[in-house]
Amino acid sequence: MGQETIGHMPAISHLNEDQLIQVKITLDSPLRWVNSYILQDEQGITLIDPGPRTMSSEQEWAQALAALQLNVEDITSVVLTHHHPDHYGIAGWFQEQSGAKVWMSERAHQEAQLMWGEKPHDAGMNKQLPAFFAAHGMPEFWLSQIPEHLDSFIQQVSPQPKVTYINEETHISMGGRLWVPVQTAGHAPGHISFYHPDSGVILCGDAVLPQISPNISLVPDSDAEPLHLFLEGLRRLQELNVRTAYPGHRHPFTHFRERIEALLLHHEERLTNIAGMLSAAGCLTGFEVCVALFGDKLGIHQMRFAMCEALAHLAELVRQNRAELSETEAGMFCFKPA
Numbered sequence: 001m002g003q004e005t006i007g008h009m010p011a012i013s014h015l016n017e018d019q020l021i022q023v024k025i026t027l028d029s030p031l032r033w034v035n036s037y038i039l040q041d042e043q044g045i046t047l048i049d050p051g052p053r054t055m056s057s058e059q060e061w062a063q064a065l066a067a068l069q070l071n072v073e074d075i076t077s078v079v080l081t082h083h084h085p086d087h088y089g090i091a092g093w094f095q096e097q098s099g100a101k102v103w104m105s106e107r108a109h110q111e112a113q114l115m116w117g118e119k120p121h122d123a124g125m126n127k128q129l130p131a132f133f134a135a136h137g138m139p140e141f142w143l144s145q146i147p148e149h150l151d152s153f154i155q156q157v158s159p160q161p162k163v164t165y166i167n168e169e170t171h172i173s174m175g176g177r178l179w180v181p182v183q184t185a186g187h188a189p190g191h192i193s194f195y196h197p198d199s200g201v202i203l204c205g206d207a208v209l210p211q212i213s214p215n216i217s218l219v220p221d222s223d224a225e226p227l228h229l230f231l232e233g234l235r236r237l238q239e240l241n242v243r244t245a246y247p248g249h250r251h252p253f254t255h256f257r258e259r260i261e262a263l264l265l266h267h268e269e270r271l272t273n274i275a276g277m278l279s280a281a282g283c284l285t286g287f288e289v290c291v292a293l294f295g296d297k298l299g300i301h302q303m304r305f306a307m308c309e310a311l312a313h314l315a316e317l318v319r320q321n322r323a324e325l326s327e328t329e330a331g332m333f334c335f336k337p338a
C-alpha cells in the first residue's frame with residue numbers, strides 16, 4: 001500500500017490511494033508506535049493524533065516535517081480521536097508553534113481534564129484511582145505505585161491545548177474532503193472516528209485495532225458501563241461501508257467488519273469466562289478476577305489497564321444481571337453470580 005520511505009526515524013508512508021501520509025511516532029509502551037496521519041489541502045495541513053510529547057516525538061516530528069518539506073506554521077488543524085496521551089499529548093505543543101486549532105469531542109476533553117486537569121497535587125485521580133482499586137481488592141504493593149505512575153504522564157500532555165469541539169452533527173473538512181465524525185466510547189469516552197463515505201475510508205483511532213483488543217477501562221467518575229458502550233459503538237461502526245481502516249496503532253487494514261465481529265466475540269467469551277469463575281468461586285474481588293485473567297507479573301502501567309479492564313467486564317456482567325456486587329468480610333467489594 002503506497003511507497004514507504006524510511007528515514008532514520010520516523011517511518012513515513014505515502015498512502016497515495018487515500019491521499020494520506022502516515023507518520024509512525026515511537027512509543028515506549030508495548031504498542032511501539034502511534035500512527036499519525038497528515039492530510040493537506042489549500043487551507044493548510046491537518047495532523048491527526050500527533051502522539052505523546054516526549055523528547056523523541058519532538059525530534060521525530062522535526063525530521064518528518066523536514067523530510068516532507070512541510071512547515072510547522074502551515075499546520076492549521078490538529079484533530080484528536082481521543083484523550084489518551086499517546087494521541088493527544090503533543091497537540092498543545094503544536095498549537096503553541098503554529099496557532100493551529102485543536103479539535104476533539106467535548107466528552108473527550110472532559111476526560112482529559114479528569115485525568116490531567118488543574119488539581120492540587122495528590123488530589124483528583126491520584127487519590128481516586130488507588131481508593132477505587134483498594135475497594136476492589138488491589139494490594140498496597142500496587143496501590144502505592146499509582147500516583148507516581150499517573151504523574152509520569154503530565155509531561156507527555158503538556159502544554160495542554162485550547163480545544164474546539166467536534167460533534168457528530170458537524171462534518172469536518174480535512175484534506176479537501178468532508179469527514180463524518182462517529183462518536184463511540186468504551187476504550188475512551190468521546191472517542192471520534194472519521195469516516196469518508198464516498199471512498200469507504202475510516203480513520204478509526206483506537207476504536208477498532210487490528211490484532212490488539214483495545215483496552216476497556218472502568219475508571220472512577222467516568223462512564224459507569226464502558227464495555228456496554230464499547231460494544232454498542234462497535235455495532236454502529238460495523239454498519240459503515242468501510243474499504244480501508246487507518247487505525248491508531250499497527251497497520252492499515254481492510255477487514256474492518258470481520259475485525260469488529262472478532263472483537264464482539266472476544267468480549268462475549270471473556271464475559272462467559274468471568275461468569276464461570278464467579279460461579280466456581282462464589283465471590284471474587286475485582287483484583288482476583290484481574291489476576292486470574294492477566295496474571296500479576298505486570299508493570300504498573302499494564303496492571304492499571306488490566307484492573308480497569310477486569311472491572312469493566314464485571315460491571316457489564318452486573319448490568320446484564322449475570323453478577324451482583326457484594327462485600328467481603330474484610331469490607332471490600334466482591335462479585336457474586338446473580
Ligand SMILES: [Zn+2]
Pocket residue numbers: 082084187188206
Ligand atoms: Zn487509546
Ligand SMILES: [Zn+2]
Pocket residue numbers: 034084086087206248249
Ligand atoms: Zn492509542
